[in-house]
Amino acid sequence: MTVTEENVETLDVFGSRARAWIEANLPSWDDDEVDSHTLQNLLFDNGFAGIAFPREYGGAGLTLAHQKVFYDTAAELRRQVPSTYMVSIGMMAPTILDSASHEAKLRFLPKALRGDETWMQLLSEPRGGSDMAGSTTRLTRDGDIYVLNGAKMWSSGAYESTYGLCLCRSDWNAPKHRGLSMIAVPLQGTPGLELHRTRAANGNLGEFCEESFVDVQLPVDNLIGEESKGWSVAQTLLFHERNAVANIGYGYLGRTAARSGSAQRSNFGVLAVPEMVERARARGGSPEARQAIADAFIEETVLGITSGRIMAGMRVGTHKGQWGSMLKLQGSVAAHERARTALVVSGADGVIWDGDEVRIDNPGTTWLGCRGGTLAGGSNEMQRNIVSERLLGLPREPSFDRDLPFNEVIRNQGKL
Amino acid sequence: MNLELSEDQEFFRETTRKFLESEMPLTAVRELYESADGFDRDWWRQAAELGWTSLYVPEAHGGGSLSGSPTRDAVIVAEEMGRLVSPGPFLPVNVVAAALARAGSADQQAEVLPGLLSGEEIATWAFSEPGGHWDAASVAATATPDGGDIVLSGTKSYVEALGVADRVLVTARTGDGLTQVLVPTGTPGVTVTRGRSVDMTRRFGKVTFDGARLPLAAVVGEVGGAGDIVEHQLEVALALQCAELVGVADRTMEFTVEYGRERYAFGRPIVSFQVLKHRIADMTHWLEGSKAVSDALAGAIDDAKPDAARLASVAKAFVGERGPDIVDECVQITGGIGVTWEHDIHLYSRRAVVDRALFGSPEEHKERVYALLDV
Ligand SMILES: Cc1cc2nc3c(=O)[nH]c(=O)nc-3n(C[C@H](O)[C@H](O)[C@H](O)COP(=O)(O)OP(=O)(O)OC[C@H]3O[C@@H](n4cnc5c(N)ncnc54)[C@H](O)[C@@H]3O)c2cc1C
Numbered sequence: 083m084t085v086t087e088e089n090v091e092t093l094d095v096f097g098s099r100a101r102a103w104i105e106a107n108l109p110s111w112d113d114d115e116v117d118s119h120t121l122q123n124l125l126f127d128n129g130f131a132g133i134a135f136p137r138e139y140g141g142a143g144l145t146l147a148h149q150k151v152f153y154d155t156a157a158e159l160r161r162q163v164p165s166t167y168m169v170s171i172g173m174m175a176p177t178i179l180d181s182a183s184h185e186a187k188l189r190f191l192p193k194a195l196r197g198d199e200t201w202m203q204l205l206s207e208p209r210g211g212s213d214m215a216g217s218t219t220r221l222t223r224d225g226d227i228y229v230l231n232g233a234k235m236w237s238s239g240a241y242e243s244t245y246g247l248c249l250c251r252s253d254w255n256a257p258k259h260r261g262l263s264m265i266a267v268p269l270q271g272t273p274g275l276e277l278h279r280t281r282a283a284n285g286n287l288g289e290f291c292e293e294s295f296v297d298v299q300l301p302v303d304n305l306i307g308e309e310s311k312g313w314s315v316a317q318t319l320l321f322h323e324r325n326a327v328a329n330i331g332y333g334y335l336g337r338t339a340a341r342s343g344s345a346q347r348s349n350f351g352v353l354a355v356p357e358m359v360e361r362a363r364a365r366g367g368s369p370e371a372r373q374a375i376a377d378a379f380i381e382e383t384v385l386g387i388t389s390g391r392i393m394a395g396m397r398v399g400t401h402k403g404q405w406g407s408m409l410k411l412q413g414s415v416a417a418h419e420r421a422r423t424a425l426v427v428s429g430a431d432g433v434i435w436d437g438d439e440v441r442i443d444n445p446g447t448t449w450l451g452c453r454g455g456t457l458a459g460g461s462n463e464m465q466r467n468i469v470s471e472r473l474l475g476l477p478r479e480p481s482f483d484r485d486l487p488f489n490e491v492i493r494n495q496g497k498l
Numbered sequence: 499m500n501l502e503l504s505e506d507q508e509f510f511r512e513t514t515r516k517f518l519e520s521e522m523p524l525t526a527v528r529e530l531y532e533s534a535d536g537f538d539r540d541w542w543r544q545a546a547e548l549g550w551t552s553l554y555v556p557e558a559h560g561g562g563s564l565s566g567s568p569t570r571d572a573v574i575v576a577e578e579m580g581r582l583v584s585p586g587p588f589l590p591v592n593v594v595a596a597a598l599a600r601a602g603s604a605d606q607q608a609e610v611l612p613g614l615l616s617g618e619e620i621a622t623w624a625f626s627e628p629g630g631h632w633d634a635a636s637v638a639a640t641a642t643p644d645g646g647d648i649v650l651s652g653t654k655s656y657v658e659a660l661g662v663a664d665r666v667l668v669t670a671r672t673g674d675g676l677t678q679v680l681v682p683t684g685t686p687g688v689t690v691t692r693g694r695s696v697d698m699t700r701r702f703g704k705v706t707f708d709g710a711r712l713p714l715a716a717v718v719g720e721v722g723g724a725g726d727i728v729e730h731q732l733e734v735a736l737a738l739q740c741a742e743l744v745g746v747a748d749r750t751m752e753f754t755v756e757y758g759r760e761r762y763a764f765g766r767p768i769v770s771f772q773v774l775k776h777r778i779a780d781m782t783h784w785l786e787g788s789k790a791v792s793d794a795l796a797g798a799i800d801d802a803k804p805d806a807a808r809l810a811s812v813a814k815a816f817v818g819e820r821g822p823d824i825v826d827e828c829v830q831i832t833g834g835i836g837v838t839w840e841h842d843i844h845l846y847s848r849r850a851v852v853d854r855a856l857f858g859s860p861e862e863h864k865e866r867v868y869a870l871l872d873v
Binding site: 356387470 | 759766767769772775780789791812865871
């Protein structure tokens with residue numbers, strides 16, 4: 083179904099309809115937090131979930147501009163929106179929409195948009211994450227099923243998700259990028275799948291997991307896109323991921339609202355700007371601390387304005403392509419810098435405390451894991467490759483494995 | 499520059515660019531280097547005819563903006579000027595026009611604005627003093643009412659186009675408040691010392707007031723009550739300056755990356771080296787952020803947003819740092835030829851380093867951002 087100008091509700095009309103509904107139905111920021119699943123059900127049942135998805139797949143049949151209006155209005159009215167669907171609805175569902183068969187969309191999307199089933203991505207492997215197309219997870223056709231063998235890691239949220247979208251190799255004689263497939267793997271109670279949460283540097287169990295697959299049997303209908311055409315699906319997924327991380331596109335699901343509201347509270351020791359000011363003032367406010375805090379505020383402000391500009395540019399056509407990568411880079415650099423600023427303003431109190439208990443709610447412990455943001459979702463270096471090559475059209479990095487059959491690439495490894 | 503320019507604004511941008519390309523190409527900018535004033539008065543009158551000086555002037559005096567939002571229009575010119583490191587007192591003339599349009603008396607408007615509008619006369623703003631701070635607290639020059647007169651004492655520095663200015667809008671102190679006085683440069687007790695800058699064509703100067711006496715009618719706004727209008731002038735100046743820096747950085751990046759595609763080393767274009775590609779990727783986000791924040795500032799000023807003052811400092815801190823950094827990185831990518839007189843990149847570096855310092859450095863604006871965090 084294509085959306086044409088004429089049959090779409092105007093932004094103004096939608097805006098007032100959304101405003102009235104939000105005012106009457108969504109809980110205030112100041113209320114106790116309502117769980118995300120309940121809220122997502124509420125949005126779905128009233129036609130405000132998957133706003134830019136076609137109706138036949140459970141969406142509202144509108145556009146990304148409508149989606150933005152909805153979440154901006156909720157933020158303006160200081161109302162709670164679901165906070166946990168950035169991956170499932172912001173990244174995975176649009177990938178399914180762009181890549182899956184009509185039947186698969188009918189089967190998966192409505193449940194995903196209602197929040198009743200959740201999706202995450204199984205891309206990175208112990209062998210490496212940046213060179214995703216080098217996947218050595220093996221997918222084999224066996225009669226009318228597929229069999230999966232191999233291992234994934236860094237799988238955020240796998241322990242609590244319904245499905246993982248898994249990148250794997252179905253043809254070992256084809257060149258690297260041409261032998262990959264994408265398949266939906268049920269994550270809960272699947273025979274042959276072993277999954278555990280990885281312990282993070284701060285000592286806690288992380289949100290991310292490691293999985294091993296031993297002869298995991300999957301229905302052929304679980305394939306998303308065609309067999310051995312999985313690379314383009316993966317590319318689509320990464321595009322949506324970078325947009326979601328950059329808070330634009332389908333991933334624009336109210337994160338700004340959360341940021342200006344509840345997330346003003348410190349989160350695992352990453353200090354928000356007002357808290358940094360408080361600490362700096364308490365310590366007499368050295369010039370270095372003042373400059374660093376101002377920098378944090380400036381970067382945050384400019385980032386927000388820049389993503390607004392890029393969303394507008396995408397709407398009017400001045401910005402096409404991989405701008406999400408640029409924003410993702412800008413955001414990751416700023417977040418890392420901010421973790422550093424927290425150390426600057428806190429001094430010794432950021433790393434040493436009174437009492438016997440282990441604590442993780444301090445800038446020092448945050449520092450241990452803050453590089454996660456400059457790696458997850460594609461490292462800063464990979465984003466710089468993308469910005470320079472695909473946004474600016476500069477020459478690609480040379481590669482030594484692009485055109486060889488993948489079997490041969492593996493045989494050559496370590497001989498270069 | 500705004501992504502959604504109206505047809506009028508787009509036309510304005512086109513004519514501005516064409517005018518600069520044909521009447522003030524870089525070869526002409528270079529020729530002005532030796533000249534005393536740094537720009538040609540006939541050329542400036544032509545620019546005025548294109549509307550460069552009309553944006554803040556009320557329609558009653560023959561002016562008018564394209565969109566009803568003068569700063570949004572003015573940054574279009576400023577950015578184009580940056581792209582070709584154009585000469586001309588665009589910033590000081592427009593800041594004075596903005597001040598008079600807001601706070602000037604009917605007589606002052608009638609007397610001064612037509613000359614600025616036609617390009618016949620030049621006016622400039624004298625705010626900072628030796629030492630170089632652009633904030634109200636640092637104003638030490640005094641304006642003292644005395645009978646029907648106002649008496650000025652003190653020194654103002656870094657005043658753009660002072661050597662050719664017919665009038666100077668002086669920001670001085672009266673007790674705890676600020677007072678602005680419009681001073682003809684020939685007034686007894688006023689001494690102008692001409693100065694130059696690193697920029698090819700921007701000339702500056704220092705002006706000393708030694709008990710210079712003017713009628714109270716020369717005061718713009720209220721005696722001691724000019725704080726708000728001075729803040730507005732500073733915001734307008736910063737918006738124009740940031741837009742100019744965006745133009746400088748944008749153009750420098752364009753020609754540098756173009757050059758890097760053609761320049762070969764080790765059998766490949768230099769911009770195929772990952773270390774340069776990554777630097778260019780970083781510059782891309784600095785530039786896009788600069789465009790976004792400059793744009794937002796122009797809008798915030800004209801819409802009188804409550805956080806406009808803070809945003810002005812956010813913009814200067816960001817663009818004032820990243821703009822010159824982009825040009826600096828481009829010199830490195832250009833290689834040895836980038837530090838010669840022959841290559842045009844130094845024209846851009848010159849404009850960038852002067853803009854970085856003028857109206858407060860990024861470091862000073864970070865202090866102001868910090869002070870305004872509670873806003
Ligand atoms: C918190 C967190 C959550 C994550 N969640 C998920 C998830 O849900 N699903 C998932 O699939 N993955 C996830 N990841 C994995 C993430 O995508 C990878 O960590 C990332 O892609 C880098 O891969 P790697 O860790 O194997 O490092 P490597 O790929 O081994 O890279 C190591 C270093 O080499 C650099 N490098 C590699 N290639 C190049 C190149 N071409 N040019 C320049 N430098 C290069 C990298 O930038 C990096 O600095 C997550 C990671 C983190 C930290």
